[in-house]
Amino acid sequence: MINLTIYGDSISTDTHGEGGYAKRLLKSGIFYEIKSFAISGSGLSSSTPNNLYSIIIEKSIIPHNSDWIIIWHGTNDWFYGSKIDLFESQFFEIIDRLKNALPKTQILCLLPIYRYETPEGCPYPGNAFITKNKIGLTLSDYRASLLKIIQLRELAYIDMTASTKLFQEDISRYYEDQVHPNKFGMDIISEIIASFFKSII
Numbered sequence: 388m389i390n391l392t393i394y395g396d397s398i399s400t401d402t403h404g405e406g407g408y409a410k411r412l413l414k415s416g417i418f419y420e421i422k423s424f425a426i427s428g429s430g431l432s433s434s435t436p437n438n439l440y441s442i443i444i445e446k447s448i449i450p451h452n453s454d455w456i457i458i459w460h461g462t463n464d465w466f467y468g469s470k471i472d473l474f475e476s477q478f479f480e481i482i483d484r485l486k487n488a489l490p491k492t493q494i495l496c497l498l499p500i501y502r503y504e505t506p507e508g509c510p511y512p513g514n515a516f517i518t519k520n521k522i523g524l525t526l527s528d529y530r531a532s533l534l535k536i537i538q539l540r541e542l543a544y545i546d547m548t549a550s551t552k553l554f555q556e557d558i559s560r561y562y563e564d565q566v567h568p569n570k571f572g573m574d575i576i577s578e579i580i581a582s583f584f585k586s587i588i
Contacts (some may be wrong), residue, residue: 388419392450395459399425404573411577417584430463432474440477449488459497461533465526466506475532482540496537496544498530501554503565550579
């Protein structure tokens with residue numbers, strides 16, 4: 388069985404989708420323990436609230452008994468308008484700190500899913516993958532940066548948009564509020580993640 392640690396934003400907490408995906412993963416029978424340090428509204432870079440950079444680099448909150456770590460960030464960096472060079476350099480630093488501290492622990496990165504929202508400081512909502520934030524970047528730009536670093540550091544990843552197939556046409560069926568998946572969306576998310584871990588056991 389696997390000891391899992393989760394770092395993420397509100398989608399990785401238990402406040403949406405009737406308990407979130409972590410509680411569903413526990414029922415799969417493949418996890419011994421799941422620790423979550425997900426914080427609602429957080430991003431990856433230090434320019435966002437309660438960010439992953441501060442958790443890993445500044446506070447050094449790194450469980451040493453984890454077999455796997457999930458990192459699911461990036462969407463709030465789009466929302467708040469994180470500068471891409473800071474976003475990339477801090478993601479490198481986060482990954483390298485985790486690898487140095489936990490050489491036997493594997494990292495699984497989850498790429499962002501669809502959301503429809505008005506980014507901070509902007510006048511209109513839209514599909515985050517094509518809607519520019521206050522510094523002119525889309526969620527597709529942050530996704531590309533994540534994927535570049537994931538591949539350079541040879542990390543496992545899941546393209547959650549492609550895997551879950553949660554798109555704009557599914558917004559009323561699978562989302563609570565056009566940003567957070569509901570019960571049915573979380574069911575799909577947990578199935579995708581559980582399938583990954585089942586495939587490697």
